[in-house]
Amino acid sequence: MYPNKRPPINLSGIDPMPSKVTGAARTATVQRTTKETDITITVTLDGSGRSSVNSGVVFLDHMLANFSRHSGFDLSLQCRGDLDVDDHHSVEDIAIVLGDAIMKALGDKKGIRRYGWAIIPMDEALARCALDLGGRSYCVFSAEFHRPVIQGFSTEMVEHFFVSLSGSMKANIHLKILEGQNTHHKIEALFKAFAYAMKDAIAVSGTALPSTKGIL
Numbered sequence: 686m687y688p689n690k691r692p693p694i695n696l697s698g699i700d701p702m703p704s705k706v707t708g709a710a711r712t713a714t715v716q717r718t719t720k721e722t723d724i725t726i727t728v729t730l731d732g733s734g735r736s737s738v739n740s741g742v743v744f745l746d747h748m749l750a751n752f753s754r755h756s757g758f759d760l761s762l763q764c765r766g767d768l769d770v771d772d773h774h775s776v777e778d779i780a781i782v783l784g785d786a787i788m789k790a791l792g793d794k795k796g797i798r799r800y801g802w803a804i805i806p807m808d809e810a811l812a813r814c815a816l817d818l819g820g821r822s823y824c825v826f827s828a829e830f831h832r833p834v835i836q837g838f839s840t841e842m843v844e845h846f847f848v849s850l851s852g853s854m855k856a857n858i859h860l861k862i863l864e865g866q867n868t869h870h871k872i873e874a875l876f877k878a879f880a881y882a883m884k885d886a887i888a889v890s891g892t893a894l895p896s897t898k899g900i901l
């Protein structure tokens with residue numbers, strides 16, 4: 686016999702997991718102007734997936750509208766960039782400002798799940814995303830595209846977009862194409878996998894900060 690000498694646990698004072706830590710809307714607007722781009726983004730995390738996206742890069746608009754729809758974030762985005770040079774500065778700076786806006790909207794991150802992951806198919810393509818909003822920037826990206834440009838969007842900028850986003854969001858973002866041939870399918874599956882991973886990572890599931898460090 687090993688008698689349990691611990692006192693019984695008192696459950697009466699335990700917070701019953703509110704759906705929101707505070708009543709404040711998790712929304713933010715960030716505006717950023719440089720010699721290369723002029724960008725304004727408003728993001729609302731607990732939205733309904735509505736978007737108004739005008740990045741100047743047609744295929745990126747399609748990807749960001751998909752990101753909004755599948756994450757549930759409301760997203761308003763305007764970018765005037767130096768597209769006469771190429772799409773590089775616009776795509777990179779949109780990632781920087783989007784990450785800043787999401788972090789601003791997240792506030793102190795109390796109660797969020799922090800981690801998110803998803804495996805999303807799109808016809809023959811299969812994309813995986815795993816992420817950590819733990820305050821450290823790192824991006825691991827594994828995908829190859831055999832079509833260099835889609836409607837003004839350089840496919841090499843997909844990796845650069847997520848690397849820049851991992852920097853501004855202070856997040857670990859792991860992305861990989863597990864299967865696939867079609868470039869449009871592969872990129873869209875990556876953005877959708879990212880969207881579902883984000884939806885889970887920012888979801889409020891408690892009241893505590895999910896870290897033993899006490900800060901994220």
Ligand SMILES: [Mn+2]
Nearest residue numbers: 747869870873
């Ligand atoms: Mn599509």
